[in-house]
Amino acid sequence: MVAIHITTGSNTPIFQQIVAQVRAAIASGRWKVGDPLPSVRSLAKELVVNHNTVAKAYKQLLQDGLIDSHQGRGYFVAKRREIYTKAERVRRVRKLVQPLVSEAITLGLSSDEIVSLLKQELGKLRQSDE
């Protein structure tokens, strides 16, 4: 089980924080295919947010094919399947890369340092796979 933590003061919407953390848990392999997610209402209670907020996060993950829903039984980590075309996937990642680059440059990091940080994060994933 992986705990989910949110920061209410943050600029990042709560539902996106939840999406990011579930995504990370699945991407890293800590949550396996078939694992049940915390129920919408129980997680909402635990995080002290409205149930609609959790539902919104889960809907996003459902849409992206990362989780499945079974009416009346809850949400479960889904078997991986390709939903988006290559072009669409690249488009989506590019939309995340742009603000990263903008922010990193502003903070004074060099291109090499940025690439290096990215590789470090990718490396962590690979280790947890082994």
Add this chain to the structure above:
Amino acid sequence: MVAIHITTGSNTPIFQQIVAQVRAAIASGRWKVGDPLPSVRSLAKELVVNHNTVAKAYKQLLQDGLIDSHQGRGYFVAKRREIYTKAERVRRVRKLVQPLVSEAITLGLSSDEIVSLLKQELGKLRQSDE
């Protein structure tokens, strides 16, 4: 003088586009310490946007320490000040890198593809600097 271009079709807020371009102009050295920025109203006129939008961008740059304001005289490129320690800057960039990696991996992109997309974006910046 460096022209600023905005895209109204984009979903990136206009004020952020302005911020990003001023940052790039300063980071690349095209705008030197002490150079005056275009006045809020003249830039607004040129870009055909609301002057509040330009003012908002300048306020952001002021807050970031990249420009100084002199009451009644306008805005000027500031002497470079380090606001954050190296460790803090790396920490901030890392926080942006992590969700990028999660999303890209769950979308099914390989590590090489992700690194490649990042390098592409960094390359675009370099070109616009020249």
Add this chain to the structure above:
Amino acid sequence: MVAIHITTGSNTPIFQQIVAQVRAAIASGRWKVGDPLPSVRSLAKELVVNHNTVAKAYKQLLQDGLIDSHQGRGYFVAKRREIYTKAERVRRVRKLVQPLVSEAITLGLSSDEIVSLLKQELGKLRQSDE
């Protein structure tokens, strides 16, 4: 301009009725690329539903790539782009075909009659294209 009508008594959720009608307006070519959609709040007022309900419908259409959003300016009919893999698209259509078949058989229509009805609807589209 195409009017949107909803039936509150229906089993079909309001937001899905909106989605279906916008989709039909775009598929039939009555709404062209670049056309603005009614604003979330104005349509909500007109239909006498909550603005969140309209927003939910528009979000769905956005996700499917049928419309674009421009922060602060509204929603517009998007240029067609492929978002889903072939397999995903077939999966989605199949999910709609199954209940259709089930209902039609129950109503006592023959396979030939069902196929014929489908072809009629497809024919209507083709005519409006010419």
Add this chain to the structure above:
Amino acid sequence: MVAIHITTGSNTPIFQQIVAQVRAAIASGRWKVGDPLPSVRSLAKELVVNHNTVAKAYKQLLQDGLIDSHQGRGYFVAKRREIYTKAERVRRVRKLVQPLVSEAITLGLSSDEIVSLLKQELGKLRQSDE
């Protein structure tokens, strides 16, 4: 006797799966007019589902006029009654066909592909009848 199979993994409500299978059994002639249906509780036991679920399915079939109930004796396959006129049946099916066509077209499927998917589903039914 015709076995009824349900899939709990599916997102189709269990009671609807039961309804669909009873309908198919009757439509195909495997269950004849006057045949008794399995009792609510015995079928619930066999399928390992709540008896309310089976009761709900039977209520639906009763409502559709496909089965009759005899207080204290159980449910029986009813004499076929036409409830809706031909025109009404066609109207109802057409209402399901229209959103299917809209969605499929916006997803980029060709008319032939849509017809082909429909025929596939109809084909599945025919096989399960034999």
Add this chain to the structure above:
DNA sequence: GTGGTCTAGACCACG
């Protein structure tokens, strides 16, 4: 006890 839909209304961002 699961999730799904909807309302009424607040507060915020962008321009």
Add this chain to the structure above:
DNA sequence: GTGGTCTAGACCACG
């Protein structure tokens, strides 16, 4: 005036 996020709470479907 655009849309975006969130709350509190209601009512419903499924089982």
